[in-house]
Amino acid sequence: MIWRFGLFESTFTPLVSTHWALSAALGLPLLLGMLAALFPPQRMWPVALASLPVLVSGWVLLSAYDQAGLLRWQWEVAGVSLSLRLSGLSVLLLLTTQWIGVAAALYTPGSLRLGEPQPLSRWLWPLMGVLLSALSLIWLASDLLTLYVALELMGLSAVGMLLLSGKVAALVAGMRYLLLALVGSLAYLLGVALILGQWGRLDLQGLAAVVEPGPVAWIAAALMGAGLALKAALFPMHGWLSPVHGSAWTPVSALHAALVIKASLFMLLQLWSILLPGTFYAPRVIAWLGMLAIVWGGLLAWRTDSLKTLVASSTVAQLGYLMVVFPLLLGPDIAPLPRALAWEGFWLQLLGHAFAKAAMFMAAGNLIFATGESTLKGLAGTSRRLPLSLLIFGVASVTLMGLPPSSGFTAKWLLLEAMLISQQWWAVAALLVGTLLTAAYVFRMFRYSFDDSAPRHHYQPLAPGMDLIALALALTAFALGLLAHFPLALMRGGGV
Amino acid sequence: MIASFDALETLLALGLTVVALACLFDRHLVRACCFFVAFALAMTLAWWQLGAPWLAAVELLLGAVLTGLCFFYALGRFFPGVSSPLERDSFNEPWTRAFARLLLALAWFVMVGAAIRYVITDMVYSPDEQPLLLAGVMITASALGAFALHRHVLRRLLAFNILGSGVFMLLAGVAGTSATAQALITVGLCIAWLGSMLGALLIRQLLHLEGVDALRDGNPKENAT
Numbered sequence: 001m002i003w004r005f006g007l008f009e010s011t012f013t014p015l016v017s018t019h020w021a022l023s024a025a026l027g028l029p030l031l032l033g034m035l036a037a038l039f040p041p042q043r044m045w046p047v048a049l050a051s052l053p054v055l056v057s058g059w060v061l062l063s064a065y066d067q068a069g070l071l072r073w074q075w076e077v078a079g080v081s082l083s084l085r086l087s088g089l090s091v092l093l094l095l096t097t098q099w100i101g102v103a104a105a106l107y108t109p110g111s112l113r114l115g116e117p118q119p120l121s122r123w124l125w126p127l128m129g130v131l132l133s134a135l136s137l138i139w140l141a142s143d144l145l146t147l148y149v150a151l152e153l154m155g156l157s158a159v160g161m162l163l164l165s166g167k168v169a170a171l172v173a174g175m176r177y178l179l180l181a182l183v184g185s186l187a188y189l190l191g192v193a194l195i196l197g198q199w200g201r202l203d204l205q206g207l208a209a210v211v212e213p214g215p216v217a218w219i220a221a222a223l224m225g226a227g228l229a230l231k232a233a234l235f236p237m238h239g240w241l242s243p244v245h246g247s248a249w250t251p252v253s254a255l256h257a258a259l260v261i262k263a264s265l266f267m268l269l270q271l272w273s274i275l276l277p278g279t280f281y282a283p284r285v286i287a288w289l290g291m292l293a294i295v296w297g298g299l300l301a302w303r304t305d306s307l308k309t310l311v312a313s314s315t316v317a318q319l320g321y322l323m324v325v326f327p328l329l330l331g332p333d334i335a336p337l338p339r340a341l342a343w344e345g346f347w348l349q350l351l352g353h354a355f356a357k358a359a360m361f362m363a364a365g366n367l368i369f370a371t372g373e374s375t376l377k378g379l380a381g382t383s384r385r386l387p388l389s390l391l392i393f394g395v396a397s398v399t400l401m402g403l404p405p406s407s408g409f410t411a412k413w414l415l416l417e418a419m420l421i422s423q424q425w426w427a428v429a430a431l432l433v434g435t436l437l438t439a440a441y442v443f444r445m446f447r448y449s450f451d452d453s454a455p456r457h458h459y460q461p462l463a464p465g466m467d468l469i470a471l472a473l474a475l476t477a478f479a480l481g482l483l484a485h486f487p488l489a490l491m492r493g494g495g496v
Numbered sequence: 497m498i499a500s501f502d503a504l505e506t507l508l509a510l511g512l513t514v515v516a517l518a519c520l521f522d523r524h525l526v527r528a529c530c531f532f533v534a535f536a537l538a539m540t541l542a543w544w545q546l547g548a549p550w551l552a553a554v555e556l557l558l559g560a561v562l563t564g565l566c567f568f569y570a571l572g573r574f575f576p577g578v579s580s581p582l583e584r585d586s587f588n589e590p591w592t593r594a595f596a597r598l599l600l601a602l603a604w605f606v607m608v609g610a611a612i613r614y615v616i617t618d619m620v621y622s623p624d625e626q627p628l629l630l631a632g633v634m635i636t637a638s639a640l641g642a643f644a645l646h647r648h649v650l651r652r653l654l655a656f657n658i659l660g661s662g663v664f665m666l667l668a669g670v671a672g673t674s675a676t677a678q679a680l681i682t683v684g685l686c687i688a689w690l691g692s693m694l695g696a697l698l699i700r701q702l703l704h705l706e707g708v709d710a711l712r713d714g715n716p717k718e719n720a721t
Contacts, residue, residue: 190667
């Protein structure tokens with residue numbers, strides 16, 4: 001497991017151009033965000049122009065990884081050592097972050113222009129910049145101190161973004177999210193303290209070599225796991241998720257559900273594969289909770305009346321799929337083949353869900369903008385008037401349901417294969433139940449939208465491009481299933 | 497010489513615990529915030545005592561001055577003479593809930609205490625000789641209990657800050673005050689300050705929009721860690 005995360009020595013040192021690309025990938029979102037706070041962009045093209053260098057930096061890092069394999073950076077600042085590494089998985093997640101981040105940024109000017117003028121809207125840009133920089137840092141960081149800094153920056157900027165709409169419901173939900181996130185990070189910090197006290201080092205690669213199973217590793221893993229699970233909204237600590245999304249702005253919801261939650265999950269898996277490489281019970285507890293999450297999230301999404309709650313509850317259920325895979329990734333005596341399949345299925349599911357959920361939030365946002373209603377009943381008649389938004393919602397749901405040939409299908413296929421080989425029948429059952437429930441809540445939503453009995457007269461026109469961006473994201477999620485060899489090659493690339 | 501040294505530390509640890517408890521369980525909000533500032537000042541002394549002058553400076557600036565200002569801003573005490581609706585926490589809880597939270601805090605106290613006493617064998621500071629570490633365990637447990645018990649968001653924010661200080665104290669006790677540990681604690685203090693600032697802004701905005709009742713954090717299910 002350790003080598004899969006790229007925690008080993010690199011063969012080559014990074015080139016100068018790679019240094020520049022790294023600093024651009026980490027720093028540019030922040031700088032551009034500050035710039036946009038001073039001069040808030042009103043149209044889409046300045047955003048597109050400004051985000052080009054960020055995308056180029058991602059591309060340069062990808063080609064650097066293609067040529068040299070794993071790359072490492074290490075600094076020593078005032079007796080504290082900081083390190084970064086660029087593995088295949090990091091590149092993949094970094095590219096995902098950049099593309100979804102740019103899509104959300106492109107969507108923002110239109111959505112801000114359409115709604116009523118908001119006093120705080122210019123603050124969205126710097127917060128988005130901090131969020132994207134912190135996310136990029138999380139994928140690359142390979143010591144616990146850098147991870148802590150990045151995690152906190154991400155958490156605080158996410159809370160800030162969710163509050164910007166300024167409604168009372170948003171503020172109340174945001175306050176609870178803030179307090180829980182802060183306490184979660186203290187649990188993480190206490191785990192780090194135990195590790196530092198016991199082994200005297202914080203770099204992941206060194207820790208992987210010296211950590212031995214024992215009470216300290218277990219307690220540290222439990223503390224960090226609790227803190228990160230709280231931040232990742234893993235069942236049963238998902239209660240804060242739906243209210244937070246209920247009144248947030250659309251691009252903020254898209255970024256949060258697609259990326260922020262995944263970052264905590266990524267850290268959880270990475271840290272547990274170092275601290276608990278051979279435990280039997282911990283991954284199974286997560287898997288059982290994951291099965292409950294699939295059922296509970298699906299039921300919540302099925303019974304709700306609000307479109308945003310539907311999309312947010314579906315996140316809880318989809319995270320359940322990822323939790324169910326834990327016993328195939330961590331634990332004693334797992335055969336190499338199912339482990340490799342589960343590894344690929346896990347990340348493909350995560351990527352597909354990131355793109356599909358971002359697209360779904362944008363499509364839902366477009367429907368709510370156009371109709372002015374946020375309930376499912378308010379969607380009546382949209383099938384004739386807003387076919388494109390509904391189509392985007394449909395394409396995204398195809399990925400969530402896991403119908404071929406979407407990335408959801410390929411990911412579930414890989415996971416099913418791994419589960420069948422290792423004879424985890426309950427996990428297979430959970431996967432199938434989840435698919436049925438997803439279909440149930442998606443078709444319930446479509447049934448309301450095809451209801452023509454309540455003719456509406458007024459629909460607000462959308463800004464140009466708002467639908468196209470969402471469509472591009474949904475199609476990316478769809479195409480990742482057909483072109484799965486590209487991400488899969490990067491995921492495997494961890495051990496050359 | 498050594499005896500007087502120990503006495504000073506014991507006094508400091510006792511003071512920290514008492515001020516923390518006063519801050520956590522005083523329903524009068526202004527007084528609780530004053531206790532918080534006193535607690536931060538005592539923490540400054542404790543860092544100095546543990547041989548970490550850098551942390552003492554950071555704690556003084558971030559913990560006592562800036563976070564303290566955040567709380568008084570949240571209370572609306574920047575302009576004297578203006579009466580603020582935030583005087584006392586008047587939200588009452590059924591005793592069953594209070595009892596459950598007391599059990600939670602006790603369990604936490606026993607768990608962390610046992611972990612430190614028996615699991616981690618070669619700690620930098622042994623709890624037998626270091627009263628500040630014991631104070632850290634005590635403060636963490638009571639702050640966690642208070643965080644879970646209180647409904648008033650300002651008191652929860654206070655409890656989070658005290659919990660943070662307790663965790664930093666435990667961190668220093670377990671890992672010493674090496675450069676790495678100091679860096680971790682410094683980052684933690686910055687985050688706590690940013691979080692308190694965000695929380696204070698939120699509280700003002702909620703008061704402005706909805707009044708005192710909006711500050712009641714309602715969901716009984718939630719429970720951290």
